Amino acid sequence: MANSSSFLCLALFSSLVFFIATPSLAKTSFRPKALVLPVAKHSPTHQYLTSIKQRTPLVPVRLTLDLGGQFLWVDCQQDYVSSTYKPARCNSAQCSLANSKACTTECNSSPRPGCNNNTCSVLPDNSVIPTAGNGGEVGQDVVSLHSTDGSNPTTLVSVPNFLFACAETFLLDRLASGVKGMAGLGRANIELPSLFASAFSFKRKFAICLPSSTKSYGAVFFGDGPYNLVPGIDVSTSLTYTPFLLNPINDKVVTSFNTSLLTIDENGYGGTKISTVHPYTVLETSIYNAVVNAFVSELSDVPRVTAIAPFGACFNSTAIVSTRAGLVVPTIDLVLQSESVYWRIFGANSMVQVTKDVVCLGFVDNGQSPSNPRTNIVIGGHQIEDNLLQFDLASSRLGFSSSLFSFALAEFLTRNDHGHHAVTDTGKSARGIFGYMSPECMESGEVTTMTDTYSFGVVMLEVITGKMAVDFRRPEVLLVKRVHKFEARTKTFKEMADIRLNGVYNLKELMRLFKLGLACTRSNPRLRPSMRQIVQILDGNDKCLAEICRKEESMEEWKRVNDSALSLIKRIQALGIQ
Numbered sequence: 001m002a003n004s005s006s007f008l009c010l011a012l013f014s015s016l017v018f019f020i021a022t023p024s025l026a027k028t029s030f031r032p033k034a035l036v037l038p039v040a041k042h043s044p045t046h047q048y049l050t051s052i053k054q055r056t057p058l059v060p061v062r063l064t065l066d067l068g069g070q071f072l073w074v075d076c077q078q079d080y081v082s083s084t085y086k087p088a089r090c091n092s093a094q095c096s097l098a099n100s101k102a103c104t105t106e107c108n109s110s111p112r113p114g115c116n117n118n119t120c121s122v123l124p125d126n127s128v129i130p131t132a133g134n135g136g137e138v139g140q141d142v143v144s145l146h147s148t149d150g151s152n153p154t155t156l157v158s159v160p161n162f163l164f165a166c167a168e169t170f171l172l173d174r175l176a177s178g179v180k181g182m183a184g185l186g187r188a189n190i191e192l193p194s195l196f197a198s199a200f201s202f203k204r205k206f207a208i209c210l211p212s213s214t215k216s217y218g219a220v221f222f223g224d225g226p227y228n229l230v231p232g233i234d235v236s237t238s239l240t241y242t243p244f245l246l247n248p249i250n251d252k253v254v255t256s257f258n259t260s261l262l263t264i265d266e267n268g269y270g271g272t273k274i275s276t277v278h279p280y281t282v283l284e285t286s287i288y289n290a291v292v293n294a295f296v297s298e299l300s301d302v303p304r305v306t307a308i309a310p311f312g313a314c315f316n317s318t319a320i321v322s323t324r325a326g327l328v329v330p331t332i333d334l335v336l337q338s339e340s341v342y343w344r345i346f347g348a349n350s351m352v353q354v355t356k357d358v359v360c361l362g363f364v365d366n367g368q369s370p371s372n373p374r375t376n377i378v379i380g381g382h383q384i385e386d387n388l389l390q391f392d393l394a395s396s397r398l399g400f401s402s403s404l405f406s407f408a409l410a411e412f413l414t415r416n417d418h419g420h421h422a423v424t425d426t427g428k429s430a431r432g433i434f435g436y437m438s439p440e441c442m443e444s445g446e447v448t449t450m451t452d453t454y455s456f457g458v459v460m461l462e463v464i465t466g467k468m469a470v471d472f473r474r475p476e477v478l479l480v481k482r483v484h485k486f487e488a489r490t491k492t493f494k495e496m497a498d499i500r501l502n503g504v505y506n507l508k509e510l511m512r513l514f515k516l517g518l519a520c521t522r523s524n525p526r527l528r529p530s531m532r533q534i535v536q537i538l539d540g541n542d543k544c545l546a547e548i549c550r551k552e553e554s555m556e557e558w559k560r561v562n563d564s565a566l567s568l569i570k571r572i573q574a575l576g577i578q
Contacts, residue, residue: 030147030155030157031200031201032147032148032154032155032157032200032202032223033147033149033202033223033224034147034148034149034150034202034221034222034223034224034225035145035146035147035148035157035196035200035221035222035223036145036146036147036148036153036219036220036221036222037050037051037052037145037146037183037219037220037222038050038051038217038218038219039065039208039209039210039211039217039218039219039220040211040214040217040218041210041211041212041213041214041218041385042176042214043214044176045128045174045175045176046279046381046382047064047065047128047175047176047179047277048064048065048210048211048218048276048381049062049063049064049065049176049179050062050063050065050183050220051063052072052143052144052145052183053143053144053145054074054082054141054142054143054144054162055080055081055082055084055085055141055142056082056083056084056141056142058142058144061074061180061181062176062178062179062180063179063180063181063182063183064128064175064176064179064181064182064183064277065182065183065185065208065220065276066127066182066183066184066185066186066276066277067185067186067208067274067275067276067277068127068184068185068186068273068275068277069125069127069182069183069184069185069186069191070122070184070186070188070190070191071098071122071124071163071164071165071184071188071190071191071192072162072163072164072165072181072182072183072184072190072191072192073124073133073136073164073165073166073167073171073181073182073184074164074165074166074167074180074181075166075167075168075169075171075172075180075181076112076113076114076115076136076137076139076166076167077114077166077167077168077169078169080112080113080114080166082113082141082142084141084142084160085113085139085140085141086139086140086141086161087113087116087119087137087138087139087140088100088119088120088137088138088139088140088163089118089119089120090103090104090105090118090119090120091103091120092120094120094138094140094163095120095138097163097189097190098120098122098138098163098165098189098190099122099188099189100120100121100122100138102120102121102122102135103118103119103120103121104116104117104118104119104120104121104135104137105117105118107119113137113139113166114136114137114139114166114167114168115137116137119137119138120137120138121135121136121137121138121165122135122136122138122165123135123136124136124165124166124167124171124181124182125171126171126172126173126174126175126182127182127277128174128175128277129173129174131171131173133167133168133170133171134168136165136166136167136168137165137166138163138164138165138166139163139164139165139166140161140162140163140164141161141162141164142158142159142160142161142162143158143159143162143164144156144157144158144159145157148221150225150226150227150228150234151226151228157200159195159196159199162195162199163190163195164190167181185206185208185220185391187393192206192222193205193206193222193391193393194393196222196223197222197223200223202222202223202224203223203224203392203394204392204393204394205222205223205224205390205391205392205393205394206220206221206222206223206390206391206393207219207220207221207225207227207236207388207389207390207391207399208220208221208276208384208388208389209227209229209386209387209388209389210276210381210384210385210386210387211385211386212348212385212386218385224236225390227388227390229388235388235401236388236390236399238401239388239390239399239400239401240341240342240343240399240400240401241341241397241398241399241400242336242341242397242398242400243396243397243398244391244396244397244398272375272376272377272378272379273375273377273378273379274378274379274384274389274398275378275379275380275381276381276384277381278378278380278381279380279381279382280310280311280352280362280363280364280380280381280382280383281362281363281364281377281378281379281380281382281383282363282364282365282366282377282378282380283363283364283365283366283376283377283378284366284367284376284377285365285366285367287376287377288312288363288364288365288366289365291332291363292312292313292361292363295313295329295330295332295361296313298330299315299329299330301319302315302316302319302320303315303316303319304316305358307360308354308355308358308360310364311352311354311360311361311362311363311364312361312363312364312365313360313361313363314354314358314359314360314361315358315359315360316357316358317353317356317357317358317359318357320359321468322473326346326347326348326349326350326351327347327348327351327359328347329347329350329351331344331345331346331347331350332344332345332350333345334379343400345383348385348386349362349382349383349384349385349386349387350362350363350383352382362380362382362383364380366378387400387401388400388401389401434470435458435468435469435470435478435479435480436454436455436458436459436469437451437454437455438450438451438454438455438525439523439562440525441454448525449530449531450525450528451525452531453520453525453528453529453530453531453534454520454521454525454528456520456534457480457516457517457518457519457520457521457528458479458480458517458520458521460513460516460517460520461479461480461483461514461517461518461521462479463498463513464496464497464498464510464513464514464517465479465483465496465497465498466498466499466500466501467479467482467498480521481562482496483496483514483517483518483521484518484521487518494507494510496514497510512537512542512545515545515548515549516529516534516537516538516545516548519548519549520534523557523562524557529544529548533548
């Protein structure tokens with residue numbers, strides 16, 4: 001299955017290669033409102049990588065992204081050369097800001113970055129393994145990255161005395177090839193978001209969008225939105241928000257759920273955290289069993305296969321329908337502070353394609369609480385790919401989007417073949433689910449009772465045929481078009497009835513529903529029945545049905561009116577989305 005929305009985070013970075021290839025430091029008077037870093041997925045390790053320019057002269061430093069990390073740490077033991085590196089001296093303001101409790105009075109080698117006398121240190125850790133270093137010197141050096149206007153990377157800016165920790169080479173164990181450290185985004189004093197906010201006086205916010213494909217980029221934004229991941233649509237305006245808490249023991253950003261098991265106790269156990277170093281969601285055993293049992297029960301019509309580690313529930317993927325939003329499986333809702341606030345996980349984020357014919361539920365058992373995991377739910381990278389997460393550190397709240405795919409469709413729906421917006425009223429724009437939206441709604445954004453009638457007709461045709469409204473695996477993508485072409489060829493509707501009915505149905509009623517579905521999905525809204533007429537027809541009013549069916553339109557007229565939908569299909573197919 002082709003990736004459904006990996007292009008979403010990529011849109012902002014379409015011109016980033018040019019900026020990286022031709023760096024030029026910003027003027028000191030320039031004050032960016034936000035900064036941006038690209039994020040790539042490293043398939044062999046399931047790590048999410050970014051790159052930042054550091055040192056003098058500037059060199060790109062490849063880093064593993066760590067949402068819970070306390071600071072930036074870099075291997076200073078090998079090949080760290082910079083004319084602007086400065087160690088933080090004991091009892092200095094820099095050491096206080098880093099919350100350092102240790103002072104190295106004498107280093108056992110000649111002075112170099114990471115080994116200087118009278119310097120303070122912190123404990124860098126590799127959270128992938130996990131393991132901690134022996135103590136890393138707190139240092140300062142130049143870092144440089146791109147600012148952004150929310151739509152594109154713009155000017156390259158630099159911070160001259162950016163605090164970070166030096167680490168020893170052994171701490172790179174099991175990190176992706178070429179990685180030289182980890183970029184910490186956790187809630188502390190010297191993690192990347194706070195230092196950038198302090199340097200440029202913008203809000204203590206950051207947002208991440210992880211890519212689901214190795215062929216696309218994600219993004220980390222520092223500062224406030226907009227986040228125009230597709231042109232003209234600011235995803236930040238549609239985020240759902242929930243409070244997050246600070247774990248009193250390990251200072252990780254966590255989200256509290258309304259169950260006693262997930263309450264954070266005085267020892268720091270419990271709660272839920274979001275992680276970029278865990279490839280999949282990890283659950284305490286009792287929670288894991290409850291989730292898996294419920295999921296398997298809902299998917300009982302799909303054959304299970306032998307589980308493939310580390311997963312416990314695997315299925316025959318050939319028996320599951322695939323769509324642009326992933327496999328058609330039960331959605332999983334993470335209910336937050338109330339039942340009306342939830343994070344919905346669709347098939348693209350819940351299922352993992354392990355082999356050609358095997359998919360597994362991407363959740364892992366982490367043992368019994370409290371002896372094993374400190375945190376009972378760790379939401380892993382796979383579950384947050386192609387989602388926008390905004391962390392407002394000042395207000396202690398998390399904003400999330402669930403899947404971003406609908407935003408891409410909304411953007412496509414407002415553009416014609418030449419890439420120009422086709423909306424005639426600038427105060428309106430098309431929003432809805434492609435395949436269920438009427439032609440006039442796609443063109444103008446106008447919503448009327450007749451647009452509802454159209455959507456009702458599409459659902460009716462889905463029920464009768466057993467086919468999806470949109471299926472990119474078929475030569476004719478739109479169900480509505482297939483049915484209308486079938487009618488134009490004057491073939492019997494029995495041939496389009498759901499084969500799972502095995503021919504057991506009332507032919508007269510089947511014909512009634514087919515004709516009603518066709519009438520509801522006429523391109524011209526004036527030819528569609530009213531809701532009153534629909535009810536009469538469903539109640540058996542054949543006279544009303546005959547009257548509605550006399551209003552016909554040609555296939556040529558249908559194609560002309562549905563030009564926006566047909567153009568959209570071409571653009572989606574060109575992107576390789578299935």
